[in-house]
Amino acid sequence: MQAPSSFLAKIDLTGAEPTVGGLMALCEENYSVLLRLAPDLPSARGTLVSRRSDCAHLQLEVLEQSRYTTVLRLTHLFPAAESAACWLPEPDAVLKAYHDAGQVEVLDLRQTALPIFSHYRSPALLTKWRANLFVSKWLGYCLRGGHRIAPPPQFPPEHRHPVPSIA
Numbered sequence: 001m002q003a004p005s006s007f008l009a010k011i012d013l014t015g016a017e018p019t020v021g022g023l024m025a026l027c028e029e030n031y032s033v034l035l036r037l038a039p040d041l042p043s044a045r046g047t048l049v050s051r052r053s054d055c056a057h058l059q060l061e062v063l064e065q066s067r068y069t070t071v072l073r074l075t076h077l078f079p080a081a082e083s084a085a086c087w088l089p090e091p092d093a094v095l096k097a098y099h100d101a102g103q104v105e106v107l108d109l110r111q112t113a114l115p116i117f118s119h120y121r122s123p124a125l126l127t128k129w130r131a132n133l134f135v136s137k138w139l140g141y142c143l144r145g146g147h148r149i150a151p152p153p154q155f156p157p158e159h160r161h162p163v164p165s166i167a
Contacts, residue, residue: 018129026132027103033139034097034104038149041070042099049077050147058147063094070097071107093135106131 035041038048038060045065050058056076064071075092091111097104109131 018125020125023125023129023132024103026129026136027105030104030132030136030139031097031102033136033143034095037139037143037147040151041072041097044070044072044149044151048149048151050142050149052146055145058142058149060149068098068100070099071095072097091134091138093138095135104132104135106135109134 038044041060043065044060044062047059047061049060052058056078059073059075059077061073062070063073071094073092073094076090078090091109093106093110094108095104096107106128111134
């Protein structure tokens with residue numbers, strides 16, 4: 001099991017009210033872990049999936065990509081009991097990664113696993129703290145579980161099939 005980060009090891013997760021500085025440090029920690037999970041995030045495009053035979057798939061969908069930011073949806077996909085063709089997202093987070101600042105902001109979080117809340121949208125400091133702390137623990141869980149999100153393999157030009165043109 002991976003040891004907690006130096007930041008998380010120093011804070012009291014259940015005690016005093018969070019501070020803006022503590023929230024910023026947590027957002028930096030989340031960015032660092034997210035880049036270990038998806039090292040090509042600053043240039044990623046489309047939907048990328050980490051498939052593990054022993055657990056739910058982890059899907060990263062790039063919603064917006066710009067020079068300094070990436071807006072992404074990160075979710076675990078569980079097969080629905082009633083149909084193998086359906087997948088249930090849990091948790092399901094929309095995150096904004098600031099590559100220049102090295103931080104991740106939680107824009108939206110839907111989860112039912114913990115009683116902190118079922119749906120996040122409030123800008124209050126305590127709510128932001130709880131959402132980012134949840135994402136921090138979730139990202140660490142994904143890394144410890146062996147998930148890695150990489151771009152699809154790029155084939156050299158000699159191995160690509162030509163696309164016929166329609167005249």
